[in-house]
Amino acid sequence: ETGVTQSPTHLIKTRGQQVTLRCSSQSGHNTVSWYQQALGQGPQFIFQYYREEENGRGNFPPRFSGLQFPNYSSELNVNALELDDSALYLCASSSDRGAETQYFGPGTRLLVL
Amino acid sequence: LAKTTQPISMDSYEGQEVNITCSHNNIATNDYITWYQQFPSQGPRFIIQGYKTKVTNEVASLFIPADRKSSTLSLPRVSLSDTAVYYCLVGARGGNTDKLIFGTGTRLQVFP
Numbered sequence: 544e545t546g547v548t549q550s551p552t553h554l555i556k557t558r559g560q561q562v563t564l565r566c567s568s569q570s571g572h573n574t575v576s577w578y579q580q581a582l583g584q585g586p587q588f589i590f591q592y593y594r595e596e597e598n599g600r601g602n603f604p605p606r607f608s609g610l611q612f613p614n615y616s617s618e619l620n621v622n623a624l625e626l627d628d629s630a631l632y633l634c635a636s637s638s639d640r641g642a643e644t645q646y647f648g649p650g651t652r653l654l655v656l
Numbered sequence: 657l658a659k660t661t662q663p664i665s666m667d668s669y670e671g672q673e674v675n676i677t678c679s680h681n682n683i684a685t686n687d688y689i690t691w692y693q694q695f696p697s698q699g700p701r702f703i704i705q706g707y708k709t710k711v712t713n714e715v716a717s718l719f720i721p722a723d724r725k726s727s728t729l730s731l732p733r734v735s736l737s738d739t740a741v742y743y744c745l746v747g748a749r750g751g752n753t754d755k756l757i758f759g760t761g762t763r764l765q766v767f768p
Contacts, residue, residue: 547699576756585758586700587741599753633699642755644690645745647699 547636547648554653556624564619564651566634569639573619574598574640577609578633587634592617595642630656660744665763674731676745676762677717681725686748687755689720689727692743703742704729731764739766 546551548567556562574593578586584588592611606622615636621628631652635645661679667676670744680689688707692700704711704728717730731738742762747755 576753578758585741585760587708587758588753588756589755591756599756601753601756616720631697635699641749641751642688642690642745644702644705645692645700645750646702650697650699652697 547634549580549632549634549648549651551651552630553652553654554648556622556654557656558626560624560655561620561622562624562653564621564632564634564653566617566619566636566648567647568615568617568636569632572636572638572646573615574637574643575611575615576645577617577619578635579603580630580631580633582630584615589619591640598640624655626655629653658698659757660741660746660759662759662762664760667735667765668734669767669768671733671747674734674738674764676729676742677726677732678729678746679726680746682745683724684729684745684748686751687724688744688749689718689724690745690747691716691718691729692745692758693718694743699757699759707723708719722725734764734766736766736768738764 576591577589580586590600591598631650635647637643691703692703694700712720719728
């Protein structure tokens with residue numbers, strides 16, 4: 544059984560640029576959630592996708608957008624990067640929506656300069 | 657929005673039992689309680705989930721009183737490798753995402 548994978552592992556961007564982060568869900572899972580984790584803080588929920596549809600969104604601006612593909616992998620896109628977007632971005636997959644048990648990937652460390 | 661409250665930090669020594677309590681006063685009927693463990697620069701890892709009374713697996717136990725307004729994660733005989741941040745999450749499985757709130761967690765430090 545393949546676990547959750549994320550790419551890239553690290554990324555450096557400059558303010559104003561756009562970034563796409565990718566996540567492959569665990570085999571058999573149809574739900575993907577994305578989180579932003581700043582240093583010393585808990586993960587902050589960005590949004591969740593269930594069977595290619597958005598199932599909920601946290602308090603993040605529209606420049607954070609996402610997509611889920613038919614194979615249930617997912618992308619997180621962030622436009623017009625700001626310095627405060629520097630964080631660890633976590634993807635989690637689960638077998639159902641909401642607060643079903645989530646299995647996290649290793650994360651993508653984004654640094655915005 | 658649902659909110660959980662946990663101690664910010666706890667210290668323990670190797671071999672001791674550690675109990676971390678989470679308060680969730682506005683837990684709903686359909687909500688489950690899930691605990692995650694996170695090491696630095698890694699994604700959180702599922703530890704245990706429960707709905708009521710007691711749940712035990714190979715790494716931890718979860719105690720939930722009858723009113724379900726709190727829960728206690730119990731780690732038996734901790735080791736140095738249990739030093740991590742522990743998060744309590746309360747929400748409905750198969751439902752909406754309103755309660756996907758991790759909070760700041762409890763930072764457990766285990767000393768030799």
